[in-house]
Amino acid sequence: MGLFDFFKKDxxxxxxxxxxxxxxxxxxxxxxxxxxxxxVGKSTVDExxxxxxxxLLVHADVGIETTVxxxxxxxxxxxxxxxxxxxxxxxxxxxxxxxxxxxxxxxSTAVLDSAGTTGQPYVIMVVGVxxxxxxxxxxxxxxxxxSAGKKVVLGAADTFRAAAVDQLIIWGERVGVPxxxxxxxxxxxxxxxxxxxxxxxxxxxxxxxDTAGRLHNKVNLMNELSKIKRVMQKVIPDAxxxxxxxxxxxxxxxxxxxxxxxxKATEVTALAITKLDGTARGGVVIGISDQFxxxxxxxxxxxxxxxLQLFDRHTFVNSLFKK
Numbered sequence: 001m002g003l004f005d006f007f008k009k010d011x012x013x014x015x016x017x018x019x020x021x022x023x024x025x026x027x028x029x030x031x032x033x034x035x036x037x038x039x040v041g042k043s044t045v046d047e048x049x050x051x052x053x054x055x056l057l058v059h060a061d062v063g064i065e066t067t068v069x070x071x072x073x074x075x076x077x078x079x080x081x082x083x084x085x086x087x088x089x090x091x092x093x094x095x096x097x098x099x100x101x102x103x104x105x106x107x108s109t110a111v112l113d114s115a116g117t118t119g120q121p122y123v124i125m126v127v128g129v130x131x132x133x134x135x136x137x138x139x140x141x142x143x144x145x146x147s148a149g150k151k152v153v154l155g156a157a158d159t160f161r162a163a164a165v166d167q168l169i170i171w172g173e174r175v176g177v178p179x180x181x182x183x184x185x186x187x188x189x190x191x192x193x194x195x196x197x198x199x200x201x202x203x204x205x206x207x208x209x210d211t212a213g214r215l216h217n218k219v220n221l222m223n224e225l226s227k228i229k230r231v232m233q234k235v236i237p238d239a240x241x242x243x244x245x246x247x248x249x250x251x252x253x254x255x256x257x258x259x260x261x262x263x264k265a266t267e268v269t270a271l272a273i274t275k276l277d278g279t280a281r282g283g284v285v286i287g288i289s290d291q292f293x294x295x296x297x298x299x300x301x302x303x304x305x306x307x308l309q310l311f312d313r314h315t316f317v318n319s320l321f322k323k
Contacts, residue, residue, distance in 0.1 A: 016309055020301050024276060027279070028322070038056065045078050045085075049086065061281040066290040066291060073099070077092060100286065101290070121196065122207070123199075124240060125192075126210055126211060132248040135164050140308035141298070142172070150206050151202065151206070153177065153208075154171070155181075155209040157211050162184040165181055188228055189227045189230075193232060211228060242269050243266060243269050247259060250275040252279075259288055259292055259294075270297040274299075285316065
């Protein structure tokens, strides 16, 4: 790495950190204002403080099961250390939350580094309900890979919404990557097949397939996603290499429900949690990562193409607790 590349990478890292800090600002402000009220006038972490903390974590959409785990861990430390000062609570809470989160950054980097190195495209099938930012996430993913020098092909297989097809085509033009589309009301599996085949023919590194997100009939959704997988495997036997579920972080507990339904409908291997900048419910990242044991691969913290960031538990938790 040359000196110019080093400074460029350092600048990008600083910019991303600033975006993450800004994106989590609402969550931080809400949580720490309430936490300060809970410990005012108290010197030790007692039962009343823990009760208040439990309520704050639930309110931040960390989820009840994960909140109970966090409180149990802190209670164990209080019992072990005999005396825990309220001034230490931030640090303890930071450590325990980081301990619950999987360290997914290495996996995310591996995807970027390994894409295209096997001699065939790395195929990502993207799932999620309408309105969560699925197509936008695909566009930002395409930008991330394209900026890293990877050849990318997009497949517009959400053929039940004209807006989804049109939006993906616009993203393709914006990023500068080809989009395979058969238009609206066509066979999604056929689109996916042609996109993967085009990826092979042009020596692409990554193929990203958009899919329809209809949860009103889980059986039909399961059958459709299974069919898309089967036809892609006619071209690349082990495709898709990743099934990425996109969730809207601003919907709080509804994101948990969507994760539950989609993990029943198909084998989800990674998560992208979007729209964290518009909500005080950033704790949803912690709860979903813990409860579903699926790596959070990306988080969305803004509107810019660069605001879809690789998730790293340490960076995330440090930003969450930065005052």
